Every structure is written in structure tokens, then in C-alpha cells.
Amino acid sequence: MADSLSGGGRSARLLAAAGDDLAAAARVRLLTELTAGSVDPEVYARYLRVEEEFVHTAARVLGAAVWDAPRWESTVGHARSLFSLVTEQREYFAHARAQWPAAADLSPAARRAAGGLSEHVLRAAADHGYPAIVTSMLAAEQLYLTWCTAATGRDVRREPAVQEWIELHARAPFTDQVAFLRAEVDALPGEVSDARLLDWFTAMLAEECRFHDAVFR
């Protein structure tokens, strides 16, 4: 399974070491309310706006991963993930925003707080290259795999657009993309220490928390 800790490679050690941070990031208010089907329509409208912007950032970061890819297989894997972002996920936003009943009214403070996630991952990619890209993106994707997989296991009534977003992150091709990122982390050279991976991973999770809290500001 894509979210299992089995395998004993570097990514398994990383997920085990960051387990508490991952669990805490999956428990923030927005993700808890989305899971419970209780999110306020204005809050979700704001999330749709900042989330669409982050997905654009993720596409740019995967472009950098293609540029820095150490192997053909790495190029192909990131290109597949990038393709899903620019097709399935981009179309989700166009469709969800058109049908969503509330307007997105974002305060400057909310914009700034949400924008920190993009700034962080773009800076990590520019400063530290491929190892930081795959580790930071694994943190982001593993968080969504974790909370969305748990949410689909709960018998809760949700708005169709919310349900669709959750399901999209609990099935292929998304689950394959997370497994691919894990394999890329497993294949990182030994001179990149486990401590460094943990720093990149947990720093990204901390920005994820700020991002998800931003829509309440």
C-alpha cells in the first residue's frame, strides 16, 4: 500500500520519524472540518482559491524536478504527476469554483499566510535541488494521502465538491504518485543525511499547517 511503512528504506524511516508531525498536520481545523463534512462554505471558497494557487506552485516545482531528475525513470514519474496537476486537478478547480455557492473573500493576512507554503517549497527547490524537492513534495503528498484516505473510510455526508477532492487524493493516479516520491527518496544518495530529510519534511509540514489555518483569518 502507498501509505504503509513497510519496505525498510529511507522513506519508511522518514515517515516513522515524522509520524507525530504528520498526525498533527492532519488534525488541523480545516482538515478536521472537511473530514467531518462541516466546513463553512465561505471557508471552502477561500481554500479553493489558495489551493488552486498552490497546485500551480506544485506544477512549477515538478517542472524543476524534471529539470534536476537524476534518471530517465525520475523524469517520467514527475512528468506523470505534473500531467495530473495540469489536467485532472486544474479541471477540478474550474468546475468546483463555478458551482460553489460562496465567494472567496481573502484578507491580506490570509493571502500572506497561505502564500508562505509556495514561497517555502520554491526556496527549498532553488537552494537545495532535487533531494529537497522530492522530500518536501513527499511531505505535502503524504499528508493528503493520510487525511484523505482516513476521511474516505468514514461514513459522512459531504458537499459533492469536497467529497470529490477527498476521493481524488485517496485513489490512483495520486496514490501512485506518492509511491513514486517514496521510491525517489529511497534512492537519494547516502551523503544526504536522514537528519536533513527530516528537516525538509517537517519544515514543509509546518508550512502546510499555516496554509490550512490561513483560510480562517
Ligand SMILES: Cc1ncc(CN)c(N)n1
Ligand atoms: C496544500 C496542499 N498540500 C498538498 C496537496 C497534495 N497534492 C495539496 N493538494 N495541497
